[in-house]
Amino acid sequence: MAVAGTGVFAEILEGEVYRYYADGEWRVSASGKSVAIVNPTTRHTQYRVQACTQEEVNKVMETAKVAQKAWARTPLWKRAELLHKAAAILKEHKAPIAECLVKEIAKPAKDAISEVVRSGDLVSYTAEEGVRILGEGKLLVSDSFPGNERNKYCLSSKVPLGVVLAIPPFNYPVNLAVSKIGPALIAGNALVLKPPTQGAVAALHMVHCFHLAGFPKGLINCVTGKGSEIGDFLTMHPGVNCISFTGGDTGIAISKKAGMVPLQMELGGKDACIVLEDADLDLVAANIVKGGFSYSGQRCTAVKVVLIMESVADIVVEKVKAKLAKLTVGPPEADSDITPVVTESSANFIEGLVMDAKEKGATFCQEYRREGNLIWPLLLDHVRPDMRIAWEEPFGPVLPVIRINSVEEGIHHCNASNFGLQGCVFTKDINKAIMISDAMETGTVQINSAPARGPDHFPFQGLKDSGIGSQGITNSINMMTKVKSTVINLPSPSYTMG
Numbered sequence: 001m002a003v004a005g006t007g008v009f010a011e012i013l014e015g016e017v018y019r020y021y022a023d024g025e026w027r028v029s030a031s032g033k034s035v036a037i038v039n040p041t042t043r044h045t046q047y048r049v050q051a052c053t054q055e056e057v058n059k060v061m062e063t064a065k066v067a068q069k070a071w072a073r074t075p076l077w078k079r080a081e082l083l084h085k086a087a088a089i090l091k092e093h094k095a096p097i098a099e100c101l102v103k104e105i106a107k108p109a110k111d112a113i114s115e116v117v118r119s120g121d122l123v124s125y126t127a128e129e130g131v132r133i134l135g136e137g138k139l140l141v142s143d144s145f146p147g148n149e150r151n152k153y154c155l156s157s158k159v160p161l162g163v164v165l166a167i168p169p170f171n172y173p174v175n176l177a178v179s180k181i182g183p184a185l186i187a188g189n190a191l192v193l194k195p196p197t198q199g200a201v202a203a204l205h206m207v208h209c210f211h212l213a214g215f216p217k218g219l220i221n222c223v224t225g226k227g228s229e230i231g232d233f234l235t236m237h238p239g240v241n242c243i244s245f246t247g248g249d250t251g252i253a254i255s256k257k258a259g260m261v262p263l264q265m266e267l268g269g270k271d272a273c274i275v276l277e278d279a280d281l282d283l284v285a286a287n288i289v290k291g292g293f294s295y296s297g298q299r300c301t302a303v304k305v306v307l308i309m310e311s312v313a314d315i316v317v318e319k320v321k322a323k324l325a326k327l328t329v330g331p332p333e334a335d336s337d338i339t340p341v342v343t344e345s346s347a348n349f350i351e352g353l354v355m356d357a358k359e360k361g362a363t364f365c366q367e368y369r370r371e372g373n374l375i376w377p378l379l380l381d382h383v384r385p386d387m388r389i390a391w392e393e394p395f396g397p398v399l400p401v402i403r404i405n406s407v408e409e410g411i412h413h414c415n416a417s418n419f420g421l422q423g424c425v426f427t428k429d430i431n432k433a434i435m436i437s438d439a440m441e442t443g444t445v446q447i448n449s450a451p452a453r454g455p456d457h458f459p460f461q462g463l464k465d466s467g468i469g470s471q472g473i474t475n476s477i478n479m480m481t482k483v484k485s486t487v488i489n490l491p492s493p494s495y496t497m498g
Helices: 007-012 054-072 076-092 094-105 109-134 175-186 200-213 227-235 250-257 281-297 310-325 344-359 407-416 430-439 473-479
Strands: 020-022 025-027 034-038 045-050 138-141 152-160 163-167 190-193 220-222 242-246 263-266 272-275 305-309 378-381 398-404 422-426 444-447 481-489
Touching (some): 045 200, 054 163, 076 109, 076 175, 094 109, 094 200, 109 175, 163 227, 175 190, 175 242, 242 250, 242 473, 250 263, 281 398, 281 422, 305 407, 310 398, 344 398, 398 407, 407 430
Parallel strands (some): 163 242, 242 263, 272 305
Antiparallel strands (some): 020 220, 138 152
């Protein structure tokens, strides 16, 4: 069994502290300080990473800028070749990276492995897609606009932005890092990665796979440290030409402080599940459990509120209760269905929402139970709009059920949210499904399935406070480029075959 920080990964570890990656080498920070990563299951320090300084960030930005110029002159097929190589290395070393995910973010072992494999697949797909869409430009002619003859030819193509700053979240620190890294690199950009504290070591292992693939020095960099010390410094850095961020409220602050650079942001959701009377109720129950409780509900696209027609509510609640009773609760090493939430502060926040619902009279379908960061799955029935859980995102294994008497009531609740990431609707009537989908103010609506981000080439975007711009491989590549035009002016009009 390959162990994190050993074998090919030995060079990323210095004593007890993982190094950071800059200018093609693994380094120890001049700060002499480190940041502790607490294992959510044991609640003890599992790993330590470098606490990088602002000066080190400045150096990284300088080297990235230089490396980007050479990379922009590297043929597309060569960029793609390196990405394919990195993808293969990533998949080859899935075991030690998955081990980090288990210990840093308490992701169940099988899900941790599949995150790494999915990430390798994403990188390969990105290389393929990039070669296709970046290998093609546009020729425009002037005589389509009134008053013009055909004396101008405009050649437009996509060119790199420069240095991309990628900030992934704790819940998918590998997958949501490569979904930014892959598009940035194929498009000819350099990259600075600031991983989340929980998930930083998995991210450093992933970066080492890119190092082993042989990317040019300085092109890919990974700085770790305290958000309070280098967070704003990174996002407001004049050397940054694009920011891709996935996370929470921090994104709103970043968007207010960032310079005049393109932003790609995904900031969570309160994904609603609207259930109509004619829905397949077994399908509904299965999707509520999968959508609401996989990875303990710590997913942007988790089902976060069930809006169900009163006439079928009792049946569905019973079906969901029966399924929840069968879920295993425990450590991620044992592949438990429900594992500890990421931090004690997260668990306390979830508990606050639960207590608020209790005071206001929600029906508890299970007894509320918590040990450390481990919270047992909980379904809250008869939730009303005056309860915080009706609106706030718990990011934990607690799901509110709001009973509705009309579809309009469900749509109204969904659209009254400040979030608008995804939503879903369950019905056998395709006409109703489409009309409800059109009425829901969310980036994506899933018909007869729980919300999901994948497959990774599908567009993924949020409305309102859920984000800016769109993700998905194709959209990310396009977002990390800008259009450059060259206009050829002919001495006299020229018409082909004229």
